Amino acid sequence: MKIVSYWAKWRANLTRAKRKVLLKKIGLSVGVGALILLCPLPYRIIGTATLLPIESETIATTRIARVIELFVSPGQSVSKDQPLCQLGVIQIQLSISQAMQELAQAEAMAKRALAANDEGSLQLALHEANCIETQIDRLELEKARSTVKAPFDGVVLGPHNLTQLKGEVLLPGTTLIYMANLQYWKVQTTVREADFIYLQKRLKRKGSMYATLSLISDPTRLYDLELNNPSQFSFSTDSLKNDYTYMVNLPFTADLEKNQTDFKSHYLGEVAIYAGWRPIYYILFHDFANFLEVRNL
Template sequence: QDRVQKRSNLVRTMRTLASKILRAGKGITYAGSLQDVPPPLEKPLTNYIKESNSRMVHLVPLKEPSPFMSPSGKKRSTKPPRTIGVLIIEKTEESWLTPLLAERAETVATHVSTAMQNARTHQGVFLLPLWKWLGRGCGLFEGRTFLKVLLFVLLFVGVTGGLMLVPAPYRVEGKGKFLPVKQQDIFAPWDGEVVAIFVKSGQRVEAGQPLVKLQNVDLETQLIETQNTYEEKRQLLVTLVSSIQAAHAKYDRAEEIRLRGRHAQTQIEMQGLKARIDRLQKQIASLTITAPLAGTVATFQLEQMLSHRPVSRGERLLEIMDEDGDWHLELDVPENRLGHLMSAQLKAPSEALPVDFVLATKPENTYVGTLKKTASRTDVSVEEGSIVKVEVQVNKPELPNCRIGAEVQGKIHCGDKSLFYVLFGDVVEFVQRRVW
């Protein structure tokens, strides 16, 4: 037959018997008796003999051949070889296995095992049809050195020319955050200790609403001392008025003039003390910090961060942002990309370059904004190194689920450059920096 009929009874019984041998991993020989055949193999062997009319069947398991050399630095595996197939030898006229046939069967099994393993390895090569197609193409130039060189030169010139001549959009990437435009940092007006927190993280507050209360023991002590001194001066003033009246009644002009001088001096001192008291009271009142604008408390874990904590004057306590107003992006652009950005701004009709960006909270959608402002100085970022901050204007109604501080990946359109520079611009700039 030219083709094997897979559905025939003989082929099916042969396949069943071979699968049993594969699992067992040991060969068997049938020479007219089932006495030496293991019980699990009796039924499939009997069915096969009925279909094939064989008087002798010799089944040899094909073992996976071991490599000629073990990998360097590794011990040769001690596991038994894996069974990858079964060699079936049958005789229809004689019912015994001769020693010569058994020896030849083992030799054939060794060669067949090697051939099967090589075929399995060959078929397991990744993208085998592609490599075959490439091999057939390269075979056309076998022994033709000039054609090979010519083809390589043409391919190189074509690819290089295409990369240099084909324009492609060049975009400067930057990472940043999505924030409201209107925001205000709240700083400590004086040294002190946080004794009360009136708001929570994420709470909506109105302008003038108390946020945090500080306590400064030194200011309170100064206020008490100043008030006591002021009271002493007030009582002294009352005493001086009585003494002036007594001196006037006695016509003691010199004493009266002296007392009136002390009276005037005490009044001046009291005015200074009163001004100091007012100033201290205002300072103490300013320790109850209020919201300068309506918005949302954007500082995370406010209670854990500030509760009963000593703070210094000018230290930032919390941050308020107006979520109802306009929003923008604050992107960190690597300093080595700033030249492309500025060049694109000079060439564009306006400096408002288009920006594509995606939000970390909704990465499946791409949104569009315009470049609004570029910082005039360079900052240092732990992750990116030297960076320049830029602000991007966005249309808030197009952005659902706005979250303060959401991470953003933005790409600023800087016009067209050659496809070669778009793909390998980093390499070109690296060579320019090192060689120049």
């Protein structure tokens, strides 16, 4: 009640002229504020960045095998098809010899069935011979793969216990070699779903977009990037959390010949993608929405 009475007294003390001046001032302030909020500014979409080689490969064992010989060590540069290590083939060779004997028996059975004009036994023997030949081809391929070769030109990066693998018997799925081509890199940038959709529309409508990368290892330096192709967009699914991760893959074109040793896989940083000009009110609202989303997480 006191507030209402104070308000009534204040209005009574104001003359009509003073009211007009006050309303003009308020209207002018609101108008200036609205004009400021409508002023355009460069609109940046910020994402978490991970530096990755474009070409990398993890070579794992496909069978139980003993590592007979290692031809490389971590940090060594290799060429495509260069031998990296040799796995044992004694068990495979024994399996091939046994399969060859079974094949000879199946072919002899087929000859006897043909001579006896026994169509049923002939078809059964031919089918068994075909199965054995398929098995031999598979074993020969596995034998050829026992000499592990580099799939491309690159650098051997791991695993960390690579030098200790010689003589060890490895189970299927054990990592033998991890290598990558350190001349070509990409920046995998994780963004929000709304920003992901906006960038796709913006690229389709306006063309390429400029971006910058700042690495945590050297925050004082910015690297230039470019988003210019729809194929740079990708997403992945987490079936356990029923969640999506939206990514923008940007080619990293720094002078790697001089600084190749300065970059390592999975370096982290921040990418800013410049997506044109937007009014100040839009940028403020966008940042506020991001803040609320982070707080809710």
